[in-house]
Amino acid sequence: MSVGEAVETEPRRRRPGRVIRFALTIGGVLLLLFGVPWWTLAGSGNAWPGPVRVIATVVFALALAAFPLLMFSGHGRHHRDGPAVIADTMLGVVWVLFVWSIIGQLFAAVLWAFGVDSPARSRIATVAVLTVSVVLLVWGYAEARRVPRVRRVEVPLPRLGAGLDGLRLVLLTDTHYGPIERSRWSRRVTEVVNTLDADVVAHTGDIADGLVEQRRSQAAPLADIQASMARVYVTGNHEYFSGAQGWVDHMTELGWEALHNRHVTVTRGGATLVIAGVDDRTAAGSGVPGHHADHEAALAGAGPGLPIVLLAHQPAQIAGAVAHHVDLQISGHTHGGQMWPFHYLVRLDQPVLQGLSRHSEHTQLYTSRGTGFWGPPFRIFAPSEITLLTLRSA
Template identity: 40%
Template structure:
């Protein structure tokens, strides 16, 4: 399937879902709550505008970049999150109404059927719509607060095969999936850097999806990372969003900021008498997207020339290659992200069903993988049942 055909199929399915969802919301929030034609016309206009915003805002921003189109795109992300919870609330409350009505009919099966009251039906529709709006407002408000609130710090201890005893207790601070962009700017980054530095890690690593935009657009916001402080410095590997934003340009920019960018290579961390190998690979999906091998996941190139008996930590954006590649190569620990842990309910349940290693620490034999839920967010600025995190990994000999 060609990229154009794949995009057309994706956009067609997306359009069907978006339009269907907004038609359903119109029926429940406008058509069922009042019989006034003016109110229903307002509903048609509101739902059509919101659906069009969801489907077209990113293309609009791409074709005519400006503050106005950027604002429209931001509104579309907020509405995407709110619409998800509004649909869930309306469907849930409507299901309760349907079940309640069915039970009443069962109990009155031998009685004469009561006449249908349009006023009662309209009252119940309004009550359902009002309750759904209140529930959506509460959950969405919490989700936005949680997304912008300082990430939680998850501390994990991992036994690393071959780690010298002199490095027992070595700490790695992992940041992942920050997604600096229109909704995450310098203020968020300054607070994140301060929180990271307070953990006093020996090494900081960023496992991809740092940015959603060009160096020109986001260089100032990402520049806060210059202030990261650790004994052995900051290391970075690409995620899929770096390829959307200019992987080579960002690699050069981050190098100028003082980071070490690991693109299919490894470095030695520690002192001459006590060290381990830090291995970094490019994003797992890059080669499938048509990027050349030297800019795609290549663990063989990244580990070329290293002593396989030495302790190793692999930085790889996606957890997808852990069993297929990292375990076979003898990597003692892999640090990944990409999944966001689903980011917000109910997508956290879907991600847990799709990804074998969705979030948290997993072990197989002597090897381990930690998959971060991400430090920022992508798309809707929501975090519900999957809070953002900074990971502090303590290596044990």
């Protein structure tokens, strides 16, 4: 492991003060998430009849109290699917209501500037917030559950030999097989991939939320994906909540090469390409023995001067790729933000949201918006994708 890479090998111990600060932070965030929509829809200047305000207040209060309990039960150690589905859906709904409630308050201010009296302006803003939120949630649910569109991108790699010019690499990532049963969706994704005549198919992690035993049927269609040269996989951060080594072993059973800090090569027409993979950047702190991002191990023994495609789950791992003269890193993790405007928060942690970007004279990065979705079953202004990368030589 080189300087600048993660060096943690044990999970951090939680200190009482840190736990209290975390609990207070989460509590404050939840009060905002639920409180702002309550104020916009039930309070503010709406002047609703007393019983309406009481009912709305009780509904929001019950939702606020139930949400953390459902989230803990659903996404805790036991991965209970029923509570997880309810909590995830609640999170998506309240996020949309929160965002559009803020916009609704600004709209009400504009109405006030134009002389619209209260309570009419507040009620107009409330109806607008509810209408937009419902439309976006219905549309976002359909976008999340659909089979992703194919996104086709050509990537020039100057070191790629002429024999491999036109190599077709299909990228899947962030399938997040989870509490909503999606075996049929998974089969349809496989059918689409198999129409693309792939030379290489790569999965860059976050395969599932849950253990192999819980998500086996959803992952099963991965065994039927076809590639003429290689099928390769690396772990994402969610594997480290869901039995990472079990998923590495299971992908091997399904016939995929688990690039657990290692590489394979593909050759055609006298040209060779190194396809390497590193563990997710959270692996070192997960406590899973032998898991950490190690670029040097992944590239050990690779022929000097050969072009390198690196699988790394998070775009934030690009510094290691640059340091090791990788030609192209392929990643996921961001989901393209998944639910607007969450992408602004994603950009605080990641250098890129989606698409092809350059990070040095020799290193490019392609970041997928993801094949599935995490948590809330909604995608709003962040469509999913199956990516076909066509590699071009100089």
